[in-house]
Amino acid sequence: MTDNKDGRKQKKGGGFSGKQVIGMILASIFIAVLVTVLTIKIFLFPSPFKPVILTAKENQQLSTKLAQLDNLTAQPQKQSADKLTEDGTLKPERYSEEGNSREISFTEREVNALMAKNSDLADKVAVDLADNTVSIKLLIPLDPDFPVMGGKTLRVNAGAELAYRDGRPVVKLKGVSLMGVPMPNSWLGGLKNIDLIHEYGGSEGFWKAFADGVDSIAVTEGFLKIKLKE
Numbered sequence: 001m002t003d004n005k006d007g008r009k010q011k012k013g014g015g016f017s018g019k020q021v022i023g024m025i026l027a028s029i030f031i032a033v034l035v036t037v038l039t040i041k042i043f044l045f046p047s048p049f050k051p052v053i054l055t056a057k058e059n060q061q062l063s064t065k066l067a068q069l070d071n072l073t074a075q076p077q078k079q080s081a082d083k084l085t086e087d088g089t090l091k092p093e094r095y096s097e098e099g100n101s102r103e104i105s106f107t108e109r110e111v112n113a114l115m116a117k118n119s120d121l122a123d124k125v126a127v128d129l130a131d132n133t134v135s136i137k138l139l140i141p142l143d144p145d146f147p148v149m150g151g152k153t154l155r156v157n158a159g160a161e162l163a164y165r166d167g168r169p170v171v172k173l174k175g176v177s178l179m180g181v182p183m184p185n186s187w188l189g190g191l192k193n194i195d196l197i198h199e200y201g202g203s204e205g206f207w208k209a210f211a212d213g214v215d216s217i218a219v220t221e222g223f224l225k226i227k228l229k230e
Contacts, residue, residue, distance in 0.1 A: 051116035051123055052109050062110045102215070105225040132163040132219050133174070155179055164217040169210065171196045 054062060085091050106114075108129040116122045128135040140154040159174040173191050176183045185192040200207040215227040 052112035053116070054109060054113045058107075058109065058113075062106075062113065065104075065106065065110070102228045102230070103225060104228070105223065108222040108224075111224065129219055129222055129224055131221060132161055133159060134162050134219060134224075135159040162217060162219050164214070168201070169197050169214045169217050171207075 108127065111127045111129070112125075115125045115127065124139040124141075126137040128137075136156075136158050138156040138158070140156060142152050142154055144151045155178070157177040157180075161170060161172040161174055163170040172193055172195050173188065175192055176188060197207055197211045201211045202208065213229055215229045216225075217227075218225045
């Protein structure tokens with residue numbers, strides 16, 4: 001402390017006053033509470049996903065694709081007249097692959113719209129398509145009797161590489177996160193970044209059958225295209 005010309009004492013340096021210290025403490029508490037509330041809201045009570053609703057044109061395109069896949073429209077009960085007999089039953093038809101395309105292609109919006117058609121998944125699953133990557137967000141309501149988090153909603157994020165290289169499909173799990181926390185590879189059975197086709201496609205089973213039936217796979221930003229073999 002030093003005396004000025006008026007005889008008053010002043011502080012040396014630029015220290016904080018008591019009011020400033022109290023103000024900073026209160027601001028820190030407010031920020032901590034805000035972050036806590038946001039964390040609880042995002043991770044323990046996440047908002048449902050907004051289902052994708054296609055335009056009339058997009059719906060028509062999706063219906064055409066589904067019909068090409070399985071000779072069905074998006075609403076099977078409304079078959080075209082040439083597929084039904086006079087009494088409303090399916091008309092017998094000789095099987096033929098002539099002129100049928102072996103390519104399956106969907107946009108990201110179409111994939112999410114298909115999910116939305118299932119009432120149980122409509123607001124709980126969201127799919128993202130990027131270059132060679134398929135990502136999924138999933139909300140899982142937990143049973144009220146579940147320990148600790150009973151009645152809460154579990155948020156799961158997962159990503160997988162999906163591509164086609166060297167004449168074979170490539171399927172690699174990139175990771176899984178629970179409540180925003182990435183799970184250790186050991187908890188995922190050591191499957192992270194392992195090419196499942198290369199690892200398990202050499203012997204009889206699902207992965208070999210899948211690989212042998214695929215001619216090409218392409219995942220780009222917002223699009224998925226798969227070509228099947230004869």
